[in-house]
Amino acid sequence: MKGIRPSRWGGQLLHARSCPATIPRRNFLASTVRCQSTVPAIPAEDLIEQDPEEGETLPRKLPSPLPERALQSAKLAALHSRLSLSKKIPLQTLARALVTPSADPNSSFNNANLAFLGSTIINYHVAEYITCKWPRLPMAIHYEALRAFSGPDHSGREAAKDFVESHILSRQVDLSSLFEFQLPTRELAMLCAREGFEPPLARLESETGRHSRTPVYVVGIYSGKEKLGEGNAPSLDFARRKACMNALKSWYLYSPGNKVRVPSDMMEEGAKPWKAPHIDIGEVI
Numbered sequence: 001m002k003g004i005r006p007s008r009w010g011g012q013l014l015h016a017r018s019c020p021a022t023i024p025r026r027n028f029l030a031s032t033v034r035c036q037s038t039v040p041a042i043p044a045e046d047l048i049e050q051d052p053e054e055g056e057t058l059p060r061k062l063p064s065p066l067p068e069r070a071l072q073s074a075k076l077a078a079l080h081s082r083l084s085l086s087k088k089i090p091l092q093t094l095a096r097a098l099v100t101p102s103a104d105p106n107s108s109f110n111n112a113n114l115a116f117l118g119s120t121i122i123n124y125h126v127a128e129y130i131t132c133k134w135p136r137l138p139m140a141i142h143y144e145a146l147r148a149f150s151g152p153d154h155s156g157r158e159a160a161k162d163f164v165e166s167h168i169l170s171r172q173v174d175l176s177s178l179f180e181f182q183l184p185t186r187e188l189a190m191l192c193a194r195e196g197f198e199p200p201l202a203r204l205e206s207e208t209g210r211h212s213r214t215p216v217y218v219v220g221i222y223s224g225k226e227k228l229g230e231g232n233a234p235s236l237d238f239a240r241r242k243a244c245m246n247a248l249k250s251w252y253l254y255s256p257g258n259k260v261r262v263p264s265d266m267m268e269e270g271a272k273p274w275k276a277p278h279i280d281i282g283e284v285i
Helices: 010-014 025-034 067-072 074-082 091-097 112-133 139-149 157-168 184-195 236-252 263-267
Strands: 048-050 057-059 200-208 216-223 226-233
Touching: 067 091, 074 091, 091 112, 112 139, 112 157, 112 263, 184 200, 184 236, 200 236, 216 236, 226 236
Parallel strands: none
Antiparallel strands: 048 057, 200 216, 216 226
16 A cells, blocks of 8 residues: 655645646646645736727736745644644645635635545545444444544545544444344344354343333343343333344444454554454445
């Protein structure tokens, strides 16, 4: 796996979606290499216009200031300093990051391309972490967890990964709350059959207030002598369903621990030989 070099993506990724046909490729690449792929070359025809009456060349009024104007902004310099941004991020990049497409639809000035690149890198690191830490998650839950963790921001591969670990993967996301089982008893039976376990059986563990208005039943789900899950509810059927749900969550939320190795760890210097993690085949239904 090769290291990510954002400076080489300038002509392909950052401007691939909405790059005007009039922008010379040579000029664009030159500017992206110099300024970390974020300051586009603006064609001269975009900056001037003809006066229809006099035929004179006049400067065109643009919604956003030109990139070089950022170097003269004291406010941008102060913001750059307060955010403790890397010197690899020039003021032109910071200025462009603050312009949304709703403020300026011109892709040469707004942050749409930066947002696309940043979300791509972030989603990669979050996805590999989720896949390696919870290898049995159903795909629907995997994508929900990805959306729950993901967010914007980037300054090279290492900085992006550090940002993801510090500000995204540090969030407390309760994956168990993302599950919605439609047929938990059937799914658990199919899971046991697939894994070669004995068929699951429900057993009443305890009960209180059977003849009262608020009874509570505790039901356990067993595969042979091994207890898979437990649930309590005001009815036997609901308690059995909850026990099956808890058993399925215990299976799907299996994790080898917090210190899991992910593929991008191999990009680091002196990385230990890669040992493939366990990745489950996924959900049953």
